[in-house]
Amino acid sequence: MPSEIREPMRHAAMRERNLAVLLRVIAAHQPVTRARLAALTGFTKTTVSNLIAVLAEAGLVHDGDMLHEGDRGRPGIGVAVNGAGAAGLGLEVNVDYLAAAVLDLGRRVRYRLLVAADNRGREPGEIAVALARLARQAADSAAEQGLPVTGATVALPGMIDRTGMFRAPNFPWHDVPAAAFTDLGLSGLKLPTRAENEANLAALGELWFGAGRADLGDFVHVSGEIGIGAGVVLNGRVFQGAHGYAGELGHLQVDPDGEPCACGARGCLERVAGRDAILHAAGLGDSLADNAVAGPLEPLSALTALLDTGDRAATAAVGRAGDALGRALTAVVKVLDPDTIVLGGVFSALARWTTPSVEAALRAGGLYGQVPAVVVSSLGENAAVLGAAGQVIEQIHADPALLLR
Amino acid sequence: MPSEIREPMRHAAMRERNLAVLLRVIAAHQPVTRARLAALTGFTKTTVSNLIAVLAEAGLVHDGDMLHEGDRGRPGIGVAVNGAGAAGLGLEVNVDYLAAAVLDLGRRVRYRLLVAADNRGREPGEIAVALARLARQAADSAAEQGLPVTGATVALPGMIDRTGMFRAPNFPWHDVPAAAFTDLGLSGLKLPTRAENEANLAALGELWFGAGRADLGDFVHVSGEIGIGAGVVLNGRVFQGAHGYAGELGHLQVDPDGEPCACGARGCLERVAGRDAILHAAGLGDSLADNAVAGPLEPLSALTALLDTGDRAATAAVGRAGDALGRALTAVVKVLDPDTIVLGGVFSALARWTTPSVEAALRAGGLYGQVPAVVVSSLGENAAVLGAAGQVIEQIHADPALLLR
Incomplete structure (x- = not known):
């Protein structure tokens, strides 16, 4: 017997579930009268009125306005979702930039900012102060637009385990608590704030704002930056895994005899197909060493220029990266059999050169010719911060009682 | 905006959802009065009474009996789940046996049968006739026990794609429609019958009857037979994938220079760690060639006898198999990060010899020392057929309206 049947259903939990059901029905039928909501949900009119009072509060x-529904129904007041009733703040710390975005309850983008910054050269405390300043700026702009920001999510470029420890192989300081980046009180802002893996949030950004707006089904969104992560989206939700490490594509082994990796293994995908690995192999050195404030995708322009001239080393480097990514994705396909693979970050910027070898490797490893659709992301570096803000909105839709607790 | 918000919620769908909610609340609180059910769910008493009438029908x-709830409440009739109200029939075709099981609505085993059979020497039509005969026998026994069988699921040892094509690399006839095995009308039985991948059903069997009764969280259940499949269970449900191929562990590449596989690739896991691959490497030949009616796990007894004597070839063969399985599972861990790995089939029978090398390979490939718990299945060859019968019961719990359509 599944545990949800054995577990006694508590009254408060049922009320919270009913709030979410009612909010969804209102969103689907708005404007809609209380009488029709009662008919649609099977709740009593009293229950509907009580739940609406809570949602309105x-x-x-x-x-x-008053509504006339059908021929026989008495007129009633139409209830609708209040698009300006809440706003979500998304923040992002990445290796070479900080970002912020505000979305309203209808998921419209109301504010967006990206600031280049060499975060590898700063301590976590220093980054946290800069991030809190960005958050304050974004919340002030939302307030000017009449939008109450109700929560924030911070996207971090590394693994966050279940204890909240942030493992950041691409920073000199490696392991710090994720909470080091969520103290927006540093600039006087009081908001419930959580931190999440950037790859997972980028996948959600894609779902809500990018390629995901088409019907992608279950998909894996590859965030190719200096490291390579992936967000696994099943049934419209990010699948996190037991320790928060699901989708750690960058550490799939693609070459048993390959170079050692910071994770302790060798021949990991990101040693071949990560941004710096590609740039090195193309003879272009480290993306940040000489180019700290040029912006996150700037170093790639030198590479794409070389590729346009048909440079042999550069062409070989991106081909090798695409093939390695395709082979790693073949393992993903055999474990998860996703409908779609979305290529983001560096694999979006280099799509012309890498996608053909990704697809060839997937076809070569496919069972009975079944390979997922491969789609290139159109969001670029905005995916994670939009996903972060969108997640705040999603939480409100899933559990409106959140705002009352 | 997620699609469930945009999609208008239909009245019939809401009623079906409410039936499932009410059945779960009754199961959790039984016996329980209609008045208390109304309070627990937020439905009107009329809605509760109407839904109960449907469930009772x-x-x-x-x-x-009459119930007195609390001090102030009026007495009311107690409603309870009718354990004998429905039964599920599980059937299984495997390479070397057929099986059947009947479960009642409370998931108690009411009938179980396993018959050795060399199905590799038979045509699909012949197997289907034998299976229908088994089904008839099981349904007759259920009827004698007063149990109405409401549906059946057939476990098949291979991949079933979304078009219903059954790909059976371990049979001489390979590809046939799965429907070839679901025609129970061959012995006069009329039941809604579906076919599913044996590895997925074995994972569900484990969830409901085996190791899964403890809290395994999200898990991957490895069905090691001649082929190697896996069932991926997330949030208590099997995750099937876009084409029905999720968990196709047997075709993860563990050796780029390895032997060619029937799937077209080379160095696949099941060429090293499948039952026949292990027996061959141990110098014991094919498990079925000379031993067709000895029963599914019989050929392993020769192997375990050799292992008990410390035979060098046998010890090397199981060690190599365990290491290959562990390395394949390392990829699973990086994609899915499951809480638990359950080792079933041949890996359960050989657990003493293979589990240590599986665990060593998982530890060597783990990110930051995070490795899943490894558990050995206790169900052996019963897992899939119990999962098949259990799935029929699960469908009724999830959608009671099914029985009325």
């Missing part, structure tokens, strides 16, 4: 729905 | 719940 949280600012999530509001009453509008 | 389907034979899923029944009224019992």
Whole structure:
């Protein structure tokens, strides 16, 4: 017997579930009268009215004009979702930039900022102060637009385990608590704030704002930066795994005799197909060493220029990266059999050169010719910060009672 | 905006959802009065009474004695789940046996049969006739026990794609429609019957009847037979993948220079760690060639006898198999990060010799020392057929309206 049947259902939990059900039905049928909501949900009119009162108190729905529904129904007040009732703040720390975005309850982008920064040269405390300043700026702009920011999510470029430890192989300081980056109080802002893996949030950004707006089904979104992570999206949700490490593509072994990796193994995918690995192999050195404030995708322009001239080393480097990524994705396909693979970050910028070898490797390793669709992301470096802000909105939709606790 | 918000919620769908909610609440609180059910769910008493009438008509719940709930409440009739209200039939075709099992609505085993059979020497039509005969026998026994069998699931040892094509690399006839095995009408039985991958059903069997009864979290259940499949269980459900191929562990590449595989690739896991591969490497020949009716796990007894004497070739063969499985599972861990790995089939029978090398390979490839728990299955060859029968029961719990359509 599954545990959800054995576990006694608590009254408060049922009420919270009913709030979420009602908010979804209102969103689907708005504007809609209380009488019709009762018919649609099977709740009593009293229950519907009580739940609406709670949603209205949280600012999530509001009453509008009188409505006449059908021929026989009495007129009633139409209830609708209040798009300006809440806003979500997304923040991002990456190796070479900071970013912020604000979305309203209807997931419209109301603010977006990206600032280049050499975060590898700073201590976590220094980065946290700069991030809190960005957050304050974004929240002030939202307030000017009449939007109450109700929560924030910070995207971090590394693994965050279940204890909240952030493992950042691409920073000189490696392991710090993720909470070091969520103290927005540093600039006087009081908001419930959580941190999440950048690759997972980029996948959600893609789902809500990018390629994902088409029907991608279950998909794996590859965030190719200096490291390579992936977000696994099943049934419209990120699958995190037992320790928060699901989708750690960068550390799949693609060459048993390959170079040692910071993770302790050797021949990991990101030693061949990560941004710096590609640049090195193409003879272009480290993307950040000489070019700290040029912006996150700037170093790639030198590479794409070389590729355009047909440079042999550069062409071989991206071909080898695409093939390694395709072979790693073949393992993903045999474990998960996703509908779609979305290529983001560096693999989006270099798509012309890498996608053919990714697809060839996937076809070569496919079972009975079944290979997932391969789609190139159009969001670039905005995916993670939009996903971070979107997640705050998603939480409100899934559990409106959140705003009351 | 997620699609479930945009999609208009239909009235019939809401009623079906409410039936499932009510059945779960009744199961959790039984016996329970209609008044208390209304309070627990937020539904009107009329809605509760109407839904109970539907569930009772389907034979899923029944009224019992009068109940006094609390001090102030009026006495009311207690409603409870009717354990004998429905039964599920599980069937299994495997390379060297056929099996059947019947479970009641409370998932108690009411009938179980396993018959050795060299199915590799038979045509699909011949197997289907034998299977229908087994099904008839099981349904008759259920009827004698007063149990109405409401549906059947057939476990098949190979991949079933979304078009219903069954790909059976371990049979001489390879590809046939899965429907070739679901025609129970061959022995006069009329039941909704579906076919599913044996590895997925074995994982569900483990969840409901085996190691899974403890809290395994998200897990991957490895079915090691002649082929190697795996069932991926996330949030208590099998994850199937886009084409039904999720968990195709047997075709993960463990040796780029290895032997060619029937799937077209080379160095696949099952060429090293499948049952026949291990027996060959141990110098014991093919498990079925000379031993067709000895029963599914019989050929392993010769191997375990050799292992007990410390035979060098046999010890090397199982060590190599365990290491290859561990390395394949390392890829699974980096993609999915499951809480637990359950080793079933041949890896359960050989656990003493293979589990240490599986665990060593997992530790060597683990990120930051995070490795899943490794558990050995206790169900042996019963896992898949119990999972098949259990799935019929699960479908009724999830969608009681099924019995009315």
